[in-house]
Amino acid sequence: AQKVTQAQTEISVVEKEDVTLDCVYETRDTTYYLFWYKQPPSGELVFLIRRNSFDEQNEISGRYSWNFQKSTSSFNFTITASQVVDSAVYFCALSEAENSGGSNYKLTFGKGTLLTVNP
Amino acid sequence: AAGVIQSPRHLIKEKRETATLKCYPIPRHDTVYWYQQGPGQDPQFLISFYEKMQSDKGSIPDRFSAQQFSDYHSELNMSSLELGDSALYFCASSTGLFADTQYFGPGTRLTVL
Numbered sequence: 001a002q003k004v005t006q007a008q009t010e011i012s013v014v015e016k017e018d019v020t021l022d023c024v025y026e027t028r029d030t031t032y033y034l035f036w037y038k039q040p041p042s043g044e045l046v047f048l049i050r051r052n053s054f055d056e057q058n059e060i061s062g063r064y065s066w067n068f069q070k071s072t073s074s075f076n077f078t079i080t081a082s083q084v085v086d087s088a089v090y091f092c093a094l095s096e097a098e099n100s101g102g103s104n105y106k107l108t109f110g111k112g113t114l115l116t117v118n119p
Numbered sequence: 120a121a122g123v124i125q126s127p128r129h130l131i132k133e134k135r136e137t138a139t140l141k142c143y144p145i146p147r148h149d150t151v152y153w154y155q156q157g158p159g160q161d162p163q164f165l166i167s168f169y170e171k172m173q174s175d176k177g178s179i180p181d182r183f184s185a186q187q188f189s190d191y192h193s194e195l196n197m198s199s200l201e202l203g204d205s206a207l208y209f210c211a212s213s214t215g216l217f218a219d220t221q222y223f224g225p226g227t228r229l230t231v232l
């Protein structure tokens with residue numbers, strides 16, 4: 001069974017600080033997909049990144065960067081020079097390539113990390 | 120770019136009533152997922168459809184049913200509502216490609232009194 005652990009329930013930083021959100025996953029599949037979603041106070045779920053298990057390259061997008069390490073089953077997310085608008089709950093999610101045929105790629109989410117960026 | 124549309128955005132019902140939530144996927148997306156997010160919780164998978172057929176089922180109560188129509192929109196029907204059904208219900212859509220990204224709608228906030 002797939003499982004995602006986000007050990008940090010809440011993080012509070014001051015604007016311009018760097019912050020890393022941890023995500024550890026468990027899966028028996030060799031093919032799987034990892035995601036990060038942002039849920040601001042308004043409630044919507046905003047897609048940030050998708051990574052497949054065969055691509056361990058780190059990725060940078062503006063102030064956001066992701067570190068994927070299969071050896072430690074981790075997919076951590078770093079925000080550089082945080083801003084107040086980054087305040088949100090961040091979810092890490094896993095999708096396994098189980099069940100052949102059709103689209104059975106349901107997401108299993110971690111419990112989320114509430115990030116508060118103070119001015 | 121077009122996004123996933125959910126209606127209504129807010130719904131208030133009494134216990135034992137029924138509710139119908141609607142989801143309109145992104146154009147050319149043929150796969151729809153429904154998730155339930157309780158207060159302070161992570162989203163939990165309920166059910167999914169691919170090309171109008173149910174493709175997977177999670178911890179969805181028997182009181183709930185769903186379907187995907189010929190135009191790919193989907194409806195989640197909830198009967199005999201209970202207080203514990205109060206939650207944010209998300210619909211997400213994707214293409215049928217291998218674990219393609221799921222894009223979420225704004226959610227329907229259901230309150231059961």
